[in-house]
Amino acid sequence: MIDVAREAGVSAMTVSNVINGRPGVSAETRLRVLEIVSKLGYQVNLAARNLRAGRSGAIGLIVPDIDRPYYAHLAGRLAAGLERRGLHLVVERTGGDAERELEALSYGRLHRYDGVIVSPLRVAAGDLDRLRFDTPVVFIGESPVPTIYDHVMMDNVGGARAATRHLITTGSRRIVIFGGRRELDVDDMPSLRTRGYLEAHTELGVEVDEQLVVEVESFDPGTALRAIKELHAAGIEFDGVFALTDAAAMGVLRALTDLGIAIPHDVQVVGFDNGTETEFLVPRLSSVEPGNDAMAERVLELLERRISAVDHPDDPPEAVTTVVNAQLVLRETTR
Amino acid sequence: MIDVAREAGVSAMTVSNVINGRPGVSAETRLRVLEIVSKLGYQVNLAARNLRAGRSGAIGLIVPDIDRPYYAHLAGRLAAGLERRGLHLVVERTGGDAERELEALSYGRLHRYDGVIVSPLRVAAGDLDRLRFDTPVVFIGESPVPTIYDHVMMDNVGGARAATRHLITTGSRRIVIFGGRRELDVDDMPSLRTRGYLEAHTELGVEVDEQLVVEVESFDPGTALRAIKELHAAGIEFDGVFALTDAAAMGVLRALTDLGIAIPHDVQVVGFDNGTETEFLVPRLSSVEPGNDAMAERVLELLERRISAVDHPDDPPEAVTTVVNAQLVLRETTR
C-alpha cells in the first residue's frame, strides 16, 4: 500500500480511503490511485486489515462431517448466502466426537471467527450450558440446545407425525420405525422423530408394537439393509417402514427388493430429508422435506443479527429458537 | 499476551517463547507462564501472528460446488488430511462459472492462503497459462491444465476403457455413452472418457454408432432420465449404457425401469465415481472407482512439497502430473 501511495504521490491513508470507497477523496486523486493500484496489482493484506479491525471475515461451520449429503447441502447454501454478505465459510469437522465438538467451541477457537454456526451431535446440553463465549453463535440441528442460544431446527416431531399419519391412513397398521428409540429420555433427533411416530399412532388409535421400533447405531444404508433382513428372518411382520433418514430408506428399499416384497403394495416406505436421490430411486422414495433451504436462510439472518449486535454488548438480542416447517412429499413408495 | 506477561512478571517475548515451545526459557518460568495463560484463558491472536509471519494457516479449496457428492467427499478427505498437518480448509465455490474461477485464481485472492487446491471446470487451459502467482497451487480434476502446474487427475481414459471393454466382452454391441462427446477437440472429462469408450471399441473390433453418443449439458439424474426416454422413443436400439457419472447412471436406471427394460438382461449399465449410493440402488450399480482417496492424499503431498519450497524460490520443485489408477467395480447392472 505504501508503494501505491508513493507512486501516486499521496499518503497511505488516501489509498486506504480509495480502496474502501470512503468519501473525502477528490475524483482526480481517486482515479490516479486506482490506476496505480491496478498497475502494481496491489491487493489489501487481509491479515493486517483483520488485525486492525479485530475481525476475520470468516464464519465457522462446525459439523460432524461434510462428506454427507445433509451437511454438504447445508454448507453449500450457507457458503452462498455468506458470499452475498461479503463473508466466507470455513468448515470444521469434528467427526461427531463429543470432545472435539467441545474443543471447537472453546473460547479461543471461536475467536478465530466473526461468527460460528454449530451443528452439535454428541455434546450434552449441560456441557453447552457451561460454555462461555462472546462470539456470535447460532446452533443448528436436532440436538437439544440450551434456550439461551439462538437455535434453528427442523420440525422433527411434526414431520415424523405427518409421515406416520399418512402411512396409517393409507392402511398400514404395523409400521417399522427404523432408527427409532424405545426410551425418549433425551431430545435428540431419533427421539423427536419417534415422538412424532407415537403421536400419530395415538391420534389415530393404532397400537404400537415395541418390536417395530428398531434401534440402530448408524443410519447408513448398509445397516438398514441388514436390519430389515433380520426383522424379516425373525418372522416379525410389518406393512410400513418409516426410516429416519433417506440414506437408511435407501437400504430399506434395497432389502425389501431383495426379499421380493412389493413396494408400496405390501410395504410402504417413507424417508426423511427429501434428498436429491429420492426422485431417482426405484421406486421413487416418498420423504419428509425438512425445509433445509429455509433453515440456512434463517441461520444467516440470526447470525447477522448477532454479529451486528457485537458493538452493543450492553443489550444483546434475545435468544430465538426457530422451528422450520417440514412437509411430506409423496412419491412411489407410498399409496 | 501483554496481560499474561505482566501477570507473570516477564516480557511478552518470553510468553511468546513459551507458547511456541521455543527453547531458552527456564523450566520454572515456563511453568509459571503456562499457569497464567490457562488462568487468563489466553489465546494467540491468529491475525496478528499471520500478519507477522506472512502466512494464514489456511488452504483454499476452489471448486464449482460443494453440494455434490464428488466435491463433498473430496473436501472431507482434504480437510481431514490438512487438520493432521495443522492447517485448515477454506472452501470457495465458483458455481462452475469460468469468470469466477479466474477471479478466484487472481494473484490477490490466492494470497489469502498458504496454498490452494483448484478443481477448474470451465477455465480454458490457455487462460490458466496466462496466470501469474507465487502461491503454491495444485490442480485437481479432469480439465486440461498446463503442465507447468502440479496436477492430480484420475485415469479417465483407462477407467472408461475398462468399463466399455467389460460391456463389450459380456455381449453388448450397441453401447450408449451418456454424456459423451462427438468432437474430441479438448481434453475435458467427457472427451477423455469418450476416448476410453472409443479405444475399447477399436481394440475389440466393434463399430461405434454415432447415434449412441449422447451429448448433454448436465449430468444430473433428471437429464439422464429424459435422454434415455427420448432415445427409446426415437426407436434407437441399445443394449448397454456407459454413464459418465453415477448421478447420471441413477437417472438411466430409473428410465430403464420405467420403460420396463430388464437390467442387466436387456441393457447393461455402468456408472463412474463408485459413490456410496451405488451399493443401494436397485439394481446395484456397477461403476468405475476413480481412486478419490488416493487422489486427495496425493494432492496434499504435492501441496506440502510446494509449500515447504516457498522458502527457496530459487529452485522450485518440478511440476508433477499424477494419474491415479481407476478400477471397475462390478455389481448387478452388468452381466
Place this chain on the structure above:
DNA sequence: ATGAAAGCGCTAACAT
C-alpha cells in the same frame, strides 16, 4: 535466560 525495540500492513482519530 530474558528483554527492548522495531515493524508486519492496515485504518480510526485527529490534525491541517
Place this chain on the structure above:
DNA sequence: ATGTTAGCGCTTTCAT
C-alpha cells in the same frame, strides 16, 4: 481534501 500519529498483537533481531 489530504496527511500524521498511533497502535492492533505478534515475533525477529539484537542486546543484556
